[in-house]
Amino acid sequence: xxxxxxxxxxxxxxxxxxxxxxxxxxxxxxxxxxxxxxxxxxxxxxxxxxxxxxxxxxxxxxxxxxxxxxxxxxxxxxxxxxxxxxxxxxxxxxxxxxxxxxxxxxxxxxxxxxxxxxxxxxxxxxxxxxxxxxxxxxxxxxxxxxxxxxxxxxxxxxxxxxxxxxxxxxxxxxxxxxxxxxxxxxxxxxxxxxxxxxxxxxxxxxxxxxxxxxxxxxxxxxxxxxxxxxxxxxxxxxxxxxxxxxxxxxxxxxxxxxxxxxxxxxxxxxxxxxxxxxxxxxxxxxxxxxxxxxxxxxxxxxxxxxxxxxxxxxxxxxxxxxxxxxxxxxxxxxxxxxxxxxxxxxxxxxxxxxxxxxxxxxxxxxxxxxxxxxxxxxxxxxxxxxxxxxxxxxxxxxxxxxxxxxxx
Amino acid sequence: xxxxxxxxxxxxxxxxxxxxxxxxxxxxxxxxxxxxxxxxxxxxxxxxxxxxxxxxxxxxxxxxxxxxxxxxxxxxxxxxxxxxxxxxxxxxxxxxxxxxxxxxxxxxxxxxxxxxxxxxxxxxxxxxxxxxxxxxxxxxxxxxxxxxxxxxxxxxxxxxxxxxxxxxxxxxxxxxxxxxxxxxxxxxxxxxxxxxxxxxxxxxxxxxxxxxxxxxxxxxxxxxxxxxxxxxxxxxxxxxxxxxxxxxxxxxxxxxxxxxxxxxxxxxxxxxxxxxxxxxxxxxxxxxxxxxxxxxxxxxxxxxxxxxxxxxxxxxxxxxxxxxxxxxxxxxxxxxxxxxxxxxxxxxxxxxxxxxxxxxxxxxxxxxxxxxxxxxxxxxxxxxxxxxxxxxxxxxxxxxxxxxxxxxxxxxxxxxxxxxxxxxxxxxxxxxxxxxxxxxxxxxxxxxxxxxxxxxxxxxxxxxxxxxxxxxxxxxxxxxxx
Ligand SMILES: Cc1cc2nc3c(=O)[nH]c(=O)nc-3n(C[C@H](O)[C@H](O)[C@@H](O)COP(=O)(O)OP(=O)(O)OC[C@H]3O[C@@H](n4cnc5c(N)ncnc54)[C@H](O)[C@@H]3O)c2cc1C
Ligand SMILES: Cc1cc2nc3c(=O)[nH]c(=O)nc-3n(C[C@H](O)[C@H](O)[C@H](O)COP(=O)(O)OP(=O)(O)OC[C@H]3O[C@@H](n4cnc5c(N)ncnc54)[C@H](O)[C@@H]3O)c2cc1C
Numbered sequence: 001x002x003x004x005x006x007x008x009x010x011x012x013x014x015x016x017x018x019x020x021x022x023x024x025x026x027x028x029x030x031x032x033x034x035x036x037x038x039x040x041x042x043x044x045x046x047x048x049x050x051x052x053x054x055x056x057x058x059x060x061x062x063x064x065x066x067x068x069x070x071x072x073x074x075x076x077x078x079x080x081x082x083x084x085x086x087x088x089x090x091x092x093x094x095x096x097x098x099x100x101x102x103x104x105x106x107x108x109x110x111x112x113x114x115x116x117x118x119x120x121x122x123x124x125x126x127x128x129x130x131x132x133x134x135x136x137x138x139x140x141x142x143x144x145x146x147x148x149x150x151x152x153x154x155x156x157x158x159x160x161x162x163x164x165x166x167x168x169x170x171x172x173x174x175x176x177x178x179x180x181x182x183x184x185x186x187x188x189x190x191x192x193x194x195x196x197x198x199x200x201x202x203x204x205x206x207x208x209x210x211x212x213x214x215x216x217x218x219x220x221x222x223x224x225x226x227x228x229x230x231x232x233x234x235x236x237x238x239x240x241x242x243x244x245x246x247x248x249x250x251x252x253x254x255x256x257x258x259x260x261x262x263x264x265x266x267x268x269x270x271x272x273x274x275x276x277x278x279x280x281x282x283x284x285x286x287x288x289x290x291x292x293x294x295x296x297x298x299x300x301x302x303x304x305x306x307x308x309x310x311x312x313x314x315x316x317x318x319x320x321x322x323x324x325x326x327x328x329x330x331x332x333x334x335x336x337x338x339x340x341x342x343x344x345x346x347x348x349x350x351x352x353x354x355x356x357x358x359x360x361x362x363x364x365x366x367x368x369x370x371x372x373x374x375x376x377x378x379x380x381x382x383x384x385x386x387x388x389x390x391x392x393x394x395x396x397x398x399x400x401x402x403x404x405x406x407x408x
Numbered sequence: 409x410x411x412x413x414x415x416x417x418x419x420x421x422x423x424x425x426x427x428x429x430x431x432x433x434x435x436x437x438x439x440x441x442x443x444x445x446x447x448x449x450x451x452x453x454x455x456x457x458x459x460x461x462x463x464x465x466x467x468x469x470x471x472x473x474x475x476x477x478x479x480x481x482x483x484x485x486x487x488x489x490x491x492x493x494x495x496x497x498x499x500x501x502x503x504x505x506x507x508x509x510x511x512x513x514x515x516x517x518x519x520x521x522x523x524x525x526x527x528x529x530x531x532x533x534x535x536x537x538x539x540x541x542x543x544x545x546x547x548x549x550x551x552x553x554x555x556x557x558x559x560x561x562x563x564x565x566x567x568x569x570x571x572x573x574x575x576x577x578x579x580x581x582x583x584x585x586x587x588x589x590x591x592x593x594x595x596x597x598x599x600x601x602x603x604x605x606x607x608x609x610x611x612x613x614x615x616x617x618x619x620x621x622x623x624x625x626x627x628x629x630x631x632x633x634x635x636x637x638x639x640x641x642x643x644x645x646x647x648x649x650x651x652x653x654x655x656x657x658x659x660x661x662x663x664x665x666x667x668x669x670x671x672x673x674x675x676x677x678x679x680x681x682x683x684x685x686x687x688x689x690x691x692x693x694x695x696x697x698x699x700x701x702x703x704x705x706x707x708x709x710x711x712x713x714x715x716x717x718x719x720x721x722x723x724x725x726x727x728x729x730x731x732x733x734x735x736x737x738x739x740x741x742x743x744x745x746x747x748x749x750x751x752x753x754x755x756x757x758x759x760x761x762x763x764x765x766x767x768x769x770x771x772x773x774x775x776x777x778x779x780x781x782x783x784x785x786x787x788x789x790x791x792x793x794x795x796x797x798x799x800x801x802x803x804x805x806x807x808x809x810x811x812x813x814x815x816x817x818x819x820x821x822x823x824x825x826x827x828x829x830x831x832x833x834x835x836x837x838x839x840x841x842x843x844x845x846x847x848x849x850x851x852x853x854x855x856x857x858x859x860x861x862x863x864x865x866x867x868x869x870x871x872x873x874x875x876x877x878x879x880x881x882x883x884x885x886x887x888x889x890x
Contacts, residue, residue: 090656090761091790113658135600148605149577162848170757172574172789172829174563174612175837175844176871177853181576181608190604202658225518231541231629253701260700302598304519329519329598358598376602381592386603388859393852405603 020075022054022068023367029074033081036194039157043192046074046398047159054400055188057099057127060120060290061134064363065187067370069402076192078129084108085195086169093152093169095197098129113203117144117235121290129193135185136300138288139238139250142228142327144201148184153197156183156190159398169197182389189404190393204252207235209286210262212274213244217316217324220247221309223269224326228305232265233327236286241312241322246277250286291334295320296343297365299350301331303358315353318346329358344369376405416478418457424478425460425502428470433461433508444503447490449836451752456483456497463508465583465591465621472619472866473589475502481865484615486527486558489550491753492834494562494614498869504619506557512536513622520627521580521597526557526620533625542627545572548830549738557620563612565830567663567737570788571696572628574830576611581624584610587617587866597624609856614832615867617860631662631696635706636724636733639691639713640684644668644771647689648763650716651787654693655760657712659705662696664788665737671784671795674743675736683736687719691787692733740784741795748780748797754813756820757829760790769819770794777812779805791829792820818843833871841873 020027029051031042046053052070056062057078082099089112096105102116102123109115117140120126132154137146144150153167156179166179183193214220220239224247227233236250249265251258266276291298303311305326312324312331319333335346347369351360362375383406390408402408416424418436425434435441436458445453457480462468475482481501488495497503506527514523517540524533530551533544547566548554554564560582565574572578581595595607610617641647647666654664667675668689676685683690691713695705706723713721724730745751758766767783770792774781785793794816798809817827817840827833827840841850854872861867 088759088761090652091759092655093759135605137600141600145573145577146600148600148608149573158852162852164852165845165849168757168824168826168844170759170790170825170829172565172569172757172786172791173826174830174832175826175828176833176841176849177856178563178576178608178612179849179853179856181605181611182856184605184608185600185602186604202660228520229518231632233629253698254704255701256704257698257701260698302600304516304597306518357596359600359602361602380601382594382606385586385592385594385606385859389604389606389609389856392855392859408603 020056020059022062023370025068027054027075028072031074031076032079035081036155036157036163039081039192039194040161040163042076043157043159043398044161047396052398052401054403055129055133055192057130058101058122058125060122060126061130061136064134064375065400065403066375066407067367067402068400069407078127081194082127089114092200092202093171093197094200095153095169095195096128097195098127098193100128102126102128102131109200110203114200115203116150116198117201118147119286119288121288123287128196128198132184132193132196133186133188138330139236139286139325141325141330142237143233143235146184148181150199151180151184151196152199154180154183154193155195156192157194158191159394159396163194164191167197171199182393187404188400189390189408190399204254206253206255206258208251208258208262209248210251210265211246211248211277212269213277214239214247214274215244217241217245217312217322218309219273220245221312221324221326223247223272223274225305226268226272227265228327230268232261232268234261234265237325237327239324239326241316241319247274291364294337295334295364296337297335297347297369298363299333299360300363301358301360303329303331303355305329307356311353315350318350332363340366340368347373374406379406421478421480422458424474425458425471428474429460429462429467433463435459435461443488444485444497444505446496447488447493449491449493449496449834452493452496452498452835454496454498454500456503457500459503459505461505461508465585468504468585468619468621469589469591471502471504472585472587475865476589476863479865481868483867484557484561484619486555486561487529487553489554490558490562490834491755491831492828492836494832494834494870496835498835506555506621509621516597517542517627519597521624522627523622523624524556525622526560527555530554530556530559537627538630541630543630544578544625545569545628546575546578549741556623556625560611560620560623561613561615562830562832565786565789565791567665567786570664570786571660571662576608578626578628579607579611579623580626582607582610582620583622584618584620587861587863595624599626614834614871616857616870618866633696633699633702634662634730635695635702636730637693637706637709638722638724638733639693639718640687640720640722641689641691642687642717642719644689644767645764646716646718647691648767648787650691650713650718651763652761653712653716654709655788657708659695659708661693661709661788663692663694665692666690666783666785666787667692667737667740668783670747670780670782671740671744674746675740677746678743679736679739681732681736684720692737737784744782744784744795744797747782748799750798750800752796752809752813754792754794754796754816755828755831756792756817756825758790758792758820758823758825760788762823763787763790766792766819766823770816773812773815773819777808777815779808779812781812786829789829790825814840835870838871838873
């Protein structure tokens with residue numbers, strides 16, 4: 001068997017493989033390249049056979065995106081394109097293949113007392129390729145930035161059969177355009193990330209989670225913003241809806257520093273009427289909760305931090321659960337179950353929420369609604385540029401056609 | 409393709425520009441224009457056809473549309489402190505200076521954002537919000553002069569970007585005039601727009617994707633406190649090993665800068681700060697953060713210095729002491745100007761763990777080429793700035809200087825680094841791009857540039873090698889008598 005046949009394995013696609021279903025469609029082929037060369041061969045196979053390709057890592061975030069516009073398509077899976085290529089702990093830089101899971105990376109880094117301040121639901125499944133391609137970040141966003149902020153370099157296999165390199169393996173680099181940035185948030189529409197280099201962080205001596213109960217989401221947001229105002233920024237924060245919304249904070253630093261932060265933060269928040277709740281500890285707890293399979297729809301709103309309190313109060317009535325990262329201006333809601341009609345109605349109401357700047361995206365939508373609503377939000381001023389970038393990187397329109405913003 | 413109108417006469421060009429910005433904002437007499445023929449990379453110069461000083465985004469757009477109509481190149485320019493020739497009008501044309509686009513438009517302290525016009529001087533951003541306990545973190549040594557638009561174009565760094573990140577980590581939006589004259593808003597107050605990260609792509613694009621007129625930046629809280637140490641070493645090796653050890657220990661200082669003996673002596677001659685001029689190298693190590701625990705960190709760092717034979721570790725006892733150390737660092741390259749008639753500052757990046765080895769090899773390159781090199785640089789980032797001292801009037805020495813520069817860049821690439829950490833490619837390093845990138849990589853960058861800059865009129869002849877080599881056609885106005 002030639003290596004391209006091995007790489008392709010078109011016999012793999014099985015419609016029963018729910019994991020690989022996109023909006024109710026199963027793939028016509030599953031490609032599982034085990035090397036960059038095989039990735040190129042897989043792409044050549046897809047070109048010859050008129051298949052679009054949709055890159056997939058752990059498939060935890062695969063449903064996000066608009067409807068795929070292709071008659072025949074192949075899932076381009078990175079499960080075999082995994083593992084760490086190079087890790088220089090003393091330089092705090094790690095290079096990995098895209099299929100490496102977040103948990104695997106964290107485990108290797110932990111041995112050198114380092115970590116990636118990136119969170120994800122199901123870290124044992126979510127891959128670094130998927131994390132970079134979605135550029136989504138949650139509770140650590142305010143203090144540590146998004147995946148794009150720690151992306152130093154990447155290699156990308158493109159539909160024209162070439163491997164392009166962007167950036168490098170050093171922490172500072174301004175040679176040429178910063179190509180990598182385009183792939184952060186590309187959602188598999190530009191090319192296949194085949195190698196990713198990221199900046200790591202030292203693991204602090206102490207990590208401590210502390211929690212407070214608020215009377216409302218707005219109250220919790222006000223508390224979090226007061227910490228910011230008083231320059232007591234925690235390393236992470238998340239506020240979750242409930243009878244009594246819970247504001248959880250992650251404190252990092254030396255023991256002396258964390259003790260001090262805890263004391264000052266507790267004073268500040270209790271002064272505002274929040275009530276101290278049980279103390280948890282550890283970084284493990286900081287993975288994101290996965291979206292419940294039964295959730296009909298879920299949205300993510302990025303807004304100005306000062307607007308999160310009012311927005312979350314207003315959106316809560318449509319949601320089963322809602323969480324806020326106030327300092328980063330992120331509000332995420334999972335819609336309550338209901339009839340198709342109810343869901344559509346709620347989606348429309350949420351989509352018409354007036355925003356003074358900011359973005360609303362749909363992490364999950366029923367396929368029927370995807371015909372009516374752009375999952376990635378309305379087109380913006382820069383749409384023609386985004387389209388130009390797509391056309392340049394993927395002139396054949398082979399990578400996830402239709403799935404990007406505005407149906408790119 | 410629409411045919412370009414015949415080249416206008418220079419007078420026609422000036423008068424049409426004057427209609428847009430007023431005649432006091434069009435400079436075309438050679439004395440007025442002299443400073444615009446290069447930036448701080450003075451080795452190559454080229455005269456612009458004229459310089460315009462717009463005050464609004466709309467004026468910039470009209471200028472760009474006019475240049476398109478006439479087929480005239482246009483070149484964005486901030487303060488001209490660039491070190492790679494990024495704003496040098498190599499093909500002539502209209503230099504669009506942001507000097508009068510210098511207003512701060514909006515400060516939103518609660519959301520930690522500020523929007524300023526592109527010509528705002530970097531340090532003014534921080535000054536405007538200091539009273540609110542905030543600052544704009546990227547602090548190039550040139551921050552008293554360089555503009556935030558220039559910083560965006562070059563993705564500039566500074567001593568404190570070791571901990572806080574470079575320009576790209578602090579820009580959430582830009583308003584810009586595309587090379588076709590269209591005005592677009594990319595990103596905004598809210599970070600992480602869905603879709604490709606265009607803001608991130610524009611940062612570092614060296615003025616080749618359009619003219620940025622407004623920038624929205626992230627503001628960072630001022631640290632509660634600082635501990636600024638000066639560690640003094642008898643050998644360069646001990647000093648560089650200390651840098652590697654500090655980074656490897658997991659402490660990320662706010663800044664970690666190295667200065668070697670030659671520069672120390674020059675700084676001492678210029679400012680009389682009381683630096684130990686007999687030391688081979690010093691490190692400025694600044695820790696910042698919460699008061700609680702910072703002394704423990706400082707002790708840990710002191711321990712690492714001691715283990716590497718630091719002769720002495722001084723702590724800046726007062727704010728004035730700290731300010732003096734930073735002044736010495738930021739004026740260091742200027743002071744080095746006293747050491748030779750000419751000086752070029754190289755800019756390369758290496759993995760930090762390779763610092764001791766690479767600095768030894770840089771010294772060897774200097775010895776082999778019979779030239780003097782001194783060092784003052786962002787050691788914590790592995791961002792080298794070997795300063796080559798020479799005399800421009802000596803052609804043989806100039807040749808050796810250029811060869812040594814190339815050898816240093818090659819060394820950086822060979823150890824897994826890059827040919828520039830913050831100064832950019834401009835015209836200076838175009839020919840070194842192929843050390844780092846394949847023909848496919850470069851072709852890809854070129855096609856992406858064309859998405860924005862379709863007819864190559866925006867800052868032509870920069871960053872990417874062309875198939876025509878270095879000598880490019882220069883745009884000239886039609887002589888007035890034609
Ligand atoms: C706060 C937060 C909350 C989140 N909540 C949820 C949630 O509730 N449910 C959920 O499912 N996810 C959620 N995510 C997203 C998820 O954590 C990440 O996006 C992620 O882990 C994706 O990894 P994956 O391997 O599963 O990617 P996949 O789901 O396989 O792919 C994600 C996207 O990336 C593309 N892609 C994958 N690999 C590559 C590659 N090598 N090259 C190019 N493109 C590629 C795919 O085409 C797809 O568009 C959340 C993330 C955060 C930060
Ligand atoms: C003494 C000295 C110390 C320095 N220290 C540092 C340092 O520590 N770190 C560092 O990174 N750099 C440093 N530099 C280099 C330089 O200051 C920076 O690159 C700076 O960002 C340039 O800003 P400027 O306003 O002078 O831009 P210019 O030199 O005028 O232009 C630089 C580039 O930006 C483009 N440009 C300018 N404005 C715009 C705009 N509005 N829209 C689009 N493109 C634009 C130009 O076309 C050009 O390509 C130093 C320079 C000197 C002379």
